[in-house]
Amino acid sequence: MSAGTATVFDPTGFELPDGQRRVLRWTLYIGYFALVAGVFHGLAQALSYAQIDILKYFPFLESYYQGLTVHGVTNALILTFSFSNAFLPLMISRALSQKLVSSLLWTSFILMVLGNVLVFYAVTTNQASVLYTAYAPLQAHWSFYVGLVLIVVSTWVALLNMIIVYRRWRGAHPDVRVPLLAFISLASYAMWFLASLPIAVSFLGFLIPWSLGLIDKVDPLLNRTLFWFTGHAIVYAWLLPAYVSWYALVPRQAGGKLMSDTLTRFVFILFLLLSIPTGFHHQYTDPGISTGMKAVHAVLTFGVFFPSLATAFSVVAALEMGGRARGGRGLLGWIRRLPWGDASLTAQILAMVTFVFGGITGLINASYTLNLVIHNTSWIPGHFHMTVGSAVGLTLVGVAYWLIPYLTGRQLWGRGLALASSWVYTIGVLIFARGMSSAGLEGMPRRTYMAQAPYYQSQWDLGGMLTGIGGTLMFLGIIFFFIVIVATILVGKKGAAPKDIPWSESLHGPVSEGWAPRLDRIGVWSLVAVVLILIAYSPWFVSNLPPRLISPGFSIW
Amino acid sequence: MKVEHFEKAFLSLGALLLLAGLGALLYGSIGAHIHLPGNVGQVDPAVVRTTAPFDQPGLRQVGPNEYEAVILGQTWNFLPSELRVPVGADVRFIGTSADVIHGLNIEGTRVNMMLIPGQISSMTYRFDEPGEHLIICHEYCGAAHHSMFGRVVAVNQLTEGDLVGSGSALAESGVYFDSEGNLVCEDIVGTGTELFQTQGCAGCHSLPSANASGNIGPPLDQVAANAAQRITDASYTSSAETPDDYIRESIMTPAAHVVDGYPNAMPAPQSLSDAEVEVLVQMLLAVSGQ
The missing domain is CATH 1.20.5 (Single alpha-helices involved in coiled-coils or other helix-helix interfaces)
Known part of the structure; x- marks a missing residue:
């Protein structure tokens, strides 16, 4: 059984210049460093639910909620967007055999660094303990909002880079369908660009002027609505790069093939269309929004579940093809024959397994009436640690296990420890989520310093304990990951790294007739997405504009 | 294939x-x-405390078997902090926030709604059996978020005091200044302690006599001696000259002097009368040794 990640020989002789590889590498390092920096307080939170208070061992933190802000910002925002800013441009560059635009690559990197510096300043000086959702009228220091804006702008610059590369390629290949890997990478960031506009309006139009004292008051519900206008789609902006890996790279790593080129493109177009007009399902319990609008978003949210169902089928089919090609027999025998010794593949298969539960719990959250039972209880973090916290997180870990060697030219160090990292993390997250979910059903709130809550209930004991045990395992898994990556960068064996990305062939390749080629017109589909967004959101905005500027800022932490 | x-x-x-x-x-x-909460109405948070129905939070009967339970969320408690409601009746919970966004989840029921400044939230629920339920603030609202909670007690038979305007509200606890400016209060320590617990002080400060163990703000068990000492400190630059003044100033304008090692996180009180502030000051002096 081969343990290394499969690679293809370069069909075009294209290699990304060393200078560009270096920028991509450092962009990734920011993200993976943010991951590790954020899990320390993650451990403190999990133990707090188990009534074990380790906050006193964090002398540089002034409060639990300062640490909770660090956890959310680093793990949900900086990790994911640093990864995407490196991974998606690399994918399009490799898929089209085109160099990236160096000036834009540097601009994106520098904006990401500056954004991080500002956010780091605001959070470490305890001037921004507003959590990553930054709900007004809690008011952070301006550097927090400006820093986050710079991070978002860095993603726009990365998208611009991808578009220019695509157009250059299109100029030289006018009559060919764009390769799948390039298409899905571009579709992912195109969706995110549309999705990011509402939060940009909220930050640039209201929160930044307000934090600078240029305006006195803001409209809390308007800013909250703009946040969730972006906020559900942001989840898909984190998830789609992981899907790029699952669709286009994982089949090769498993020894199989991508099932259908057309279905894959169709899935990404559905995400482009349906990810954004669904935000009210995060606001089912909010006042000031009619139940009819909430119902419309509920239906659309069920719609966006469909492409994920299609993904489940495609990805498992690709794995099965791989397992059977490697000699697997019988209904389930192919599972055993998958290359479980490959740390990169194993992490991503485990990410898919946890995502089954993440998807089911997500459907429950979206269920209009059922949401009343679980809204803002610990059920919610139980759910999203099985989506962003493992479907995305573990995929990013798994991709690192080939991508860091590919970009550094060094062999992965400590394959055993790398394998252990994803197994320990997966077992941890399943125990953690079991605890969070069950205690949440019994009313335990999320985002709460439970170790110090005077109203703590003994019915939460079991859930809290499982949360603590699972969270500790998750923490260990990420520490193992950190050791493997640092050791790979510093002492990994030179020259024994993969020479190319593990991109996959398709069982059913692209077709040139019928309706399928129309899927490629991302610009047109983006316009359709805008129409859907207008239908889903404009009634609310029409009746809530102009803003009711009623709330002064509160910095009470 | x-x-x-x-x-x-x-x-x-x-x-x-x-x-x-x-x-x-x-x-x-x-x-x-x-039903989910919908678009019920708006209220200006700047004047919410003097706007009906939030000027008198609590339970009132609105029909033969129908009640309204008005709840105001503020940092870091619910007003009222305990509600008694009748079993088998439709209780319409109506809430809003006086400051930042809070959550309102009545544990063990499906009453779960956000309290957003400027917006009125509403949900109706019928309790089928007697029992006690926590009201939990489940949205992060600042330093003492984890100490923000209340209780709903479903009872078979309401008593007179359970309804608004029948003597249970603190506004009618009999605390006032008489025409000569003297504080009138039958039981300063008892009333002050109740205010300390219901107004959210206990979430952040420790005070053994009030059974409070908050640790976000400075402990208050020695506040009389501490106040006397602090006004003589070089770092103290505000205007209080006596321990009474210092404590009153610390309640009314918390940012005037922030004790070393603690965050500047205390909100100024927004629902206390001058007489109630005075009761708190006298209570604190009394229980901390003066």
Whole structure:
């Protein structure tokens, strides 16, 4: 059984210049460093639910909620967007055999660094303990909002880079369908660009002027609505790069093939269309929004579940093809024959397994009436640690296990420890989520310093304990990951790294007739997405504009 | 080919599953009358404390078997902090926030709504059996978020004092200044301690006599001596000259002097009368040794 990640020989002789590889590498390092920096307080939170208070061992933190802000910002925002800013441009560059635009690559990197510096300043000086959702009228220091804006702008610059590369390629290949890997990478960031506009309006139009004292008051519900206008789609902006890996790279790593080129493109177009007009399902319990609008978003949210169902089928089919090609027999025998010794593949298969539960719990959250039972209880973090916290997180870990060697030219160090990292993390997250979910059903709130809550209930004991045990395992898994990556960068064996990305062939390749080629017109589909967004959101905005500027800022932490 | 066959079957079943789910939602919201909070109305948070019905939070009867329970969320407690409601009646919970966004989840029920400044939230619920339920603030609202909670007690028979305007509200606790400016209060320590607990002080400060163990602000068990000492400190630059003044100033304008090692996180009180502030000051002096 081969343990290394499969690679293809370069069909075009294209290699990304060393200078560009270096920028991509450092962009990734920011993200993976943010991951590790954020899990320390993650451990403190999990133990707090188990009534074990380790906050006193964090002398540089002034409060639990300062640490909770660090956890959310680093793990949900900086990790994911640093990864995407490196991974998606690399994918399009490799898929089209085109160099990236160096000036834009540097601009994106520098904006990401500056954004991080500002956010780091605001959070470490305890001037921004507003959590990553930054709900007004809690008011952070301006550097927090400006820093986050710079991070978002860095993603726009990365998208611009991808578009220019695509157009250059299109100029030289006018009559060919764009390769799948390039298409899905571009579709992912195109969706995110549309999705990011509402939060940009909220930050640039209201929160930044307000934090600078240029305006006195803001409209809390308007800013909250703009946040969730972006906020559900942001989840898909984190998830789609992981899907790029699952669709286009994982089949090769498993020894199989991508099932259908057309279905894959169709899935990404559905995400482009349906990810954004669904935000009210995060606001089912909010006042000031009619139940009819909430119902419309509920239906659309069920719609966006469909492409994920299609993904489940495609990805498992690709794995099965791989397992059977490697000699697997019988209904389930192919599972055993998958290359479980490959740390990169194993992490991503485990990410898919946890995502089954993440998807089911997500459907429950979206269920209009059922949401009343679980809204803002610990059920919610139980759910999203099985989506962003493992479907995305573990995929990013798994991709690192080939991508860091590919970009550094060094062999992965400590394959055993790398394998252990994803197994320990997966077992941890399943125990953690079991605890969070069950205690949440019994009313335990999320985002709460439970170790110090005077109203703590003994019915939460079991859930809290499982949360603590699972969270500790998750923490260990990420520490193992950190050791493997640092050791790979510093002492990994030179020259024994993969020479190319593990991109996959398709069982059913692209077709040139019928309706399928129309899927490629991302610009047109983006316009359709805008129409859907207008239908889903404009009634609310029409009746809530102009803003009711009623709330002064509160910095009470 | 086989795989396309499975693909079609899987996707069709998936679509059916989603449609069945939507059907269940339709049944739940229309057939079983499970309603979400909607667009009920707006209120200006700057004047919410003097705007009906939030000027008098609590339970009132509005029909033969119908009640309204008005709750005001503020940092870091609910007003009122305890509500007694009748079993078997429709209770319409009406809430808003006086400052930042709070959550209101009545544990063990489906009453779960956000309290957003400027917006009025409302949900109706019928308690089928007697019992006590926590009201939990489940949205992060600042330093003492984890100490923000209240209680709903469902009872078979309401008593007179359970309804607004019948003597239970603190506004009618009999604390006032008489025409000569003297504080009138029958039991300063008892009333002050109750205020300390219901106004959210206990969430952040420790005070053994009030059974409070908050650790976000400075402890108050020695506040009389501490106050006397602090006004002589070089770092103290505000204007209080006596311990009374210092404590009063610390309540009314918390940012005037922030004790070393603690965050500048205390909100100024927004629902206390001058007489109630005086009761708190005298209570604190009394229980801390003066």
